[in-house]
Amino acid sequence: MTVISLSAIEKRFGDVVAVHPIDIDIAKGEFFTLVGPSGCGKTTILRMIAGLERPTSGALTVNGREMFNGRTQRFVGPEQRGLAMVFQSYALWPHMTVAQNVAFGLAGRPRAEITERVGRALELVEIGALERRYPGELSGGQQQRVALARELVTEPDVLLMDEPLSNLDAKLRVDMRAELKSIHRETGVTIVYVTHDQIEALTMATTVVVMREGRIAQRASPSDVYSRPANLFVAEFVGNLPFNRIAARVEADGSIRGHGFTWPAGAVQGAPATGEVVVGIRPEALRFGDGAGLELPVEVISVLPAGSYTVIQAHLAAAGGERLYVQAGDHVELQPFEQVKLRVDPRSVRLFDSTTGDALA
Amino acid sequence: MIRWFNSARHALRTPYVVLGAILIAALAYLVVMPFWEVLATSFQAQRTDLRRIPGAEVGSFTLYYWERMLNSPLTERSFVQPLWNTLTISALYTILAMAIGVGLAWLTARTDMAFRRAIPDLILVPYVIPSWGIALAWITLFRSDTMPGHPAGVLQAFTGITVPTWVVFGPFPIIIVLAINYFAFTYLLAASAFSSIDASMEDAGRLHGASRWRILRRITLPIALPALGSAFILTFSQGLGTFGVPAFLGMPDRYFVLATSLFFNINTNRIGDAFVLALFIIGLASITIYINTLILGRRRQFTTISGKGVRPLLTSLGRWRVPMGVATIGFLLLIAVVPLIVLVMQTLTWRVGNFSLEHFTFHFWFGREMVGAQFQDRLAGIFYNPEIMRASWNSIRLGVIVGLVVALLGQLAGYVISRGRGGWISRILEQLTFLPFVIPSVVFGAIYLTLFAQPRGPIPALYGTFALLVVVSVVKRLPFAARSGTSSMMQVSGELEEAARMHRAGFVRILTRILFPLTRNGIFVGFIFGFVNTVKDLALVILLVTPLTNVLPALTYSYTERGFRQYSDAVTVLIVIIVLVGTFLARRVSRTDFSRGF
Numbered sequence A: 001m002t003v004i005s006l007s008a009i010e011k012r013f014g015d016v017v018a019v020h021p022i023d024i025d026i027a028k029g030e031f032f033t034l035v036g037p038s039g040c041g042k043t044t045i046l047r048m049i050a051g052l053e054r055p056t057s058g059a060l061t062v063n064g065r066e067m068f069n070g071r072t073q074r075f076v077g078p079e080q081r082g083l084a085m086v087f088q089s090y091a092l093w094p095h096m097t098v099a100q101n102v103a104f105g106l107a108g109r110p111r112a113e114i115t116e117r118v119g120r121a122l123e124l125v126e127i128g129a130l131e132r133r134y135p136g137e138l139s140g141g142q143q144q145r146v147a148l149a150r151e152l153v154t155e156p157d158v159l160l161m162d163e164p165l166s167n168l169d170a171k172l173r174v175d176m177r178a179e180l181k182s183i184h185r186e187t188g189v190t191i192v193y194v195t196h197d198q199i200e201a202l203t204m205a206t207t208v209v210v211m212r213e214g215r216i217a218q219r220a221s222p223s224d225v226y227s228r229p230a231n232l233f234v235a236e237f238v239g240n241l242p243f244n245r246i247a248a249r250v251e252a253d254g255s256i257r258g259h260g261f262t263w264p265a266g267a268v269q270g271a272p273a274t275g276e277v278v279v280g281i282r283p284e285a286l287r288f289g290d291g292a293g294l295e296l297p298v299e300v301i302s303v304l305p306a307g308s309y310t311v312i313q314a315h316l317a318a319a320g321g322e323r324l325y326v327q328a329g330d331h332v333e334l335q336p337f338e339q340v341k342l343r344v345d346p347r348s349v350r351l352f353d354s355t356t357g358d359a360l361a
Numbered sequence B: 001m002i003r004w005f006n007s008a009r010h011a012l013r014t015p016y017v018v019l020g021a022i023l024i025a026a027l028a029y030l031v032v033m034p035f036w037e038v039l040a041t042s043f044q045a046q047r048t049d050l051r052r053i054p055g056a057e058v059g060s061f062t063l064y065y066w067e068r069m070l071n072s073p074l075t076e077r078s079f080v081q082p083l084w085n086t087l088t089i090s091a092l093y094t095i096l097a098m099a100i101g102v103g104l105a106w107l108t109a110r111t112d113m114a115f116r117r118a119i120p121d122l123i124l125v126p127y128v129i130p131s132w133g134i135a136l137a138w139i140t141l142f143r144s145d146t147m148p149g150h151p152a153g154v155l156q157a158f159t160g161i162t163v164p165t166w167v168v169f170g171p172f173p174i175i176i177v178l179a180i181n182y183f184a185f186t187y188l189l190a191a192s193a194f195s196s197i198d199a200s201m202e203d204a205g206r207l208h209g210a211s212r213w214r215i216l217r218r219i220t221l222p223i224a225l226p227a228l229g230s231a232f233i234l235t236f237s238q239g240l241g242t243f244g245v246p247a248f249l250g251m252p253d254r255y256f257v258l259a260t261s262l263f264f265n266i267n268t269n270r271i272g273d274a275f276v277l278a279l280f281i282i283g284l285a286s287i288t289i290y291i292n293t294l295i296l297g298r299r300r301q302f303t304t305i306s307g308k309g310v311r312p313l314l315t316s317l318g319r320w321r322v323p324m325g326v327a328t329i330g331f332l333l334l335i336a337v338v339p340l341i342v343l344v345m346q347t348l349t350w351r352v353g354n355f356s357l358e359h360f361t362f363h364f365w366f367g368r369e370m371v372g373a374q375f376q377d378r379l380a381g382i383f384y385n386p387e388i389m390r391a392s393w394n395s396i397r398l399g400v401i402v403g404l405v406v407a408l409l410g411q412l413a414g415y416v417i418s419r420g421r422g423g424w425i426s427r428i429l430e431q432l433t434f435l436p437f438v439i440p441s442v443v444f445g446a447i448y449l450t451l452f453a454q455p456r457g458p459i460p461a462l463y464g465t466f467a468l469l470v471v472v473s474v475v476k477r478l479p480f481a482a483r484s485g486t487s488s489m490m491q492v493s494g495e496l497e498e499a500a501r502m503h504r505a506g507f508v509r510i511l512t513r514i515l516f517p518l519t520r521n522g523i524f525v526g527f528i529f530g531f532v533n534t535v536k537d538l539a540l541v542i543l544l545v546t547p548l549t550n551v552l553p554a555l556t557y558s559y560t561e562r563g564f565r566q567y568s569d570a571v572t573v574l575i576v577i578i579v580l581v582g583t584f585l586a587r588r589v590s591r592t593d594f595s596r597g598f
Helices: A042-050 A098-106 A111-124 A140-152 A170-187 A198-204 A222-227 A232-237 B002-013 B015-041 B064-070 B075-110 B116-122 B131-142 B154-159 B171-195 B199-207 B212-240 B244-249 B258-267 B271-299 B318-347 B386-419 B424-438 B441-451 B466-490 B494-502 B507-518 B520-536 B552-562 B565-594
Strands: A002-013 A016-027 A031-035 A057-062 A065-069 A084-086 A158-162 A190-195 A207-212 A215-220 A244-250 A256-258 A261-263 A275-281 A286-288 A294-305 A310-316 A323-328 A339-344 A350-353
Touching (some): A002 A042, A016 A042, A016 A190, A016 A215, A042 A057, A042 A158, A042 A190, A098 A111, A098 A140, A140 A170, A170 A198, A198 A222, A215 A222, A232 A244, A261 A294, A294 A323, B002 B015, B015 B386, B015 B441, B015 B466, B064 B075, B064 B271, B075 B271, B116 B318, B131 B154, B131 B171, B131 B318, B199 B212, B258 B441, B318 B565, B386 B466, B386 B520, B386 B565, B424 B466, B441 B466, B494 B507, B520 B552, B520 B565, B552 B565
Parallel strands (some): A031 A190, A158 A190
Antiparallel strands (some): A002 A057, A057 A065, A207 A215, A244 A256, A244 A275, A275 A350
């Protein structure tokens, strides 16, 4: 069942198009993540759903109710949409205690009910002991939890989140991801989540939309976004290490030839009959040594141990060739200038159109 | 049709649009329209001049007033001389105030002078005395019985020293008193300029081997120069319409500036002449403000506020460290305390000018009315004098109401200006709230006196009502309140408000639960500023008060005119007391809430 539906929603700020006409449907219970670099329009979309930003044209419905219609210019304000939102800055009111912050949305209800529900919400995010504190007396992680409790206390069916974890330190962020995921599971709330952090998108989401310059670059499940990127932009945006792209050519006989390597015809699926292509391989799909797989000869530039794994930088074929990254195990015996062979499973190789950057097949 | 309807409905539900429209309409009515009417009136024949303008009817077009002011035998005496006086006085007191203010700012911000941390608080102490109160004290201190019609002053009574008349009346004392009144203003502007200079710039000069003097001359001063230029211009602009001090110190000597000349013309019912002068004052003030924006436009290239708390390079004063500190503190206390002592002494003497002990009396404070009350020593003392008690009540009432209204209006205007940033509503409102700054108080009084004498549209004739005093005071105080409101609203992140909207909070709930609590420091400052300046303001109300709506400053003026010196001085002291008590109480009331920072 569709909870939120955007059809041909567009947003311009003066002459600048922040969001090109876009269609998005979000189903009940989804953890729907909008991800992309800053300025891609993801936050603008979230704010249009919230009603904090007025679209330029298109139509937007929430739970079947028309919230914006560009033709009639009908627009329903945020206070009448019944949505909840966690802000990047948390937006905790500094002059109210934790309990007062959380109780704000319950105004008008019986006192006993407010106390009970505030207590329950604070328990859910595990900060029951802090209700008399002021936000200024809390750590970043605790503030984050208060912000979450403040939205959950009204038992919304849609929760909007704008980069909620970006102000936390790295360790805390990992904890909070797990926590958000379990809250999502326990409450069944539909979450629309905006982030620039692709790891957050991959770890928590049920559906990911990658945005680029106001347009959708790909909409897919997290695993598909990672392993079957729709274009080079998505391929390069998702993943920790730089995505390896190798210029190559499909010869008349169907073989793929690049700088220092030739792969036989039919080795990689999706290859066009002939012409220039970009071969894309994730650094973690490459490994050293013999065995099955397609071969790539390289010369090592440098070895960068990172604890649990090692990153190797290398030139394709020889010095001057394209620069590749390899993510290998924790113990690698390689020296700079060493000539070695890399291997890759053909199923991990993606081909892209060399002019449009779109994935082939 | 439905599109238009829905768009309009959306606009009407956007708080800053609705609020902005209301404020703009109100200010257009209270500030812009009066200005145009003044301009129009200056070209219209007045009833009183019909015989002098051939063939004219009331309201018909005439250049008579402009010609009389600018090109007639009267021009020299009623226009050129006051204009010249205004400009020279403004220039000279500004130079003096700058010398003191910038010097103090440099000493406190950039040297190791002793007690320098106490200066920023102390410098505001003289501010509780109205500028014309210092003028009254000046007269009481220096006059002597060698001047025709004057008794001895404190100085002559105690030392026998007499000073020439030009020390007591005329341009010299006006310049000194205005400089005393305005140096705190230049100090505040200069101090912020000095403290905004990134100390690492000076350190860089030091590493290149420059001496301290060379750093001051080649780095610090040039960087601070635009800000100091702006301070000069703003101080200067304040002098263009200044009324109280030249009224007390200039008019007895027939020494007129534009503002007192305007007042004189209004009082002698020459509205046309007065309005021509009013337009000249507004024009001059606008020009100075325009120059100021030009200077500040260039300043932006320089201002560097570094987030790092780098300690600036402090110039060592060596063995002068303590003496300079003592002298500075002494100077500040002197100009705060001496005028008050002089004024109080005057109120405790039976006969003006006789300070011997057998003439000591509390009559002017606690005495009861005696038979034949037209003489000053037969009137009741100020605590039993119904006229003074009524004016006190009016002053306090006016100050509190204006303080509250202007503080809240300032926040609301600040809300519209900060939330609508970039849009035309925000820009128009920002300009409109600033406009009263270039219209000097006495000009405001003259305009409102004329315009609200008759009913205007839905508004009944307001002349003689307390409401008129409230309106004119609120409008006059709005520029500062709106600025302070804008800066405090800017500090409230939009997300705090959006979070409340997401929780179904309406605008009133957002205002009372989120915005006002978060900006209460700004509201408090706006209240204090509005209260203090309203209670002290003479020029704004002098033309508008009636016996029933009289306030203390106007009462002082009329006692001075009648020669009741003990009463005028006692009332001045009363104003200082009200200002001090009011400020203290406001602090007390708010202390519990304000001390807890976020």
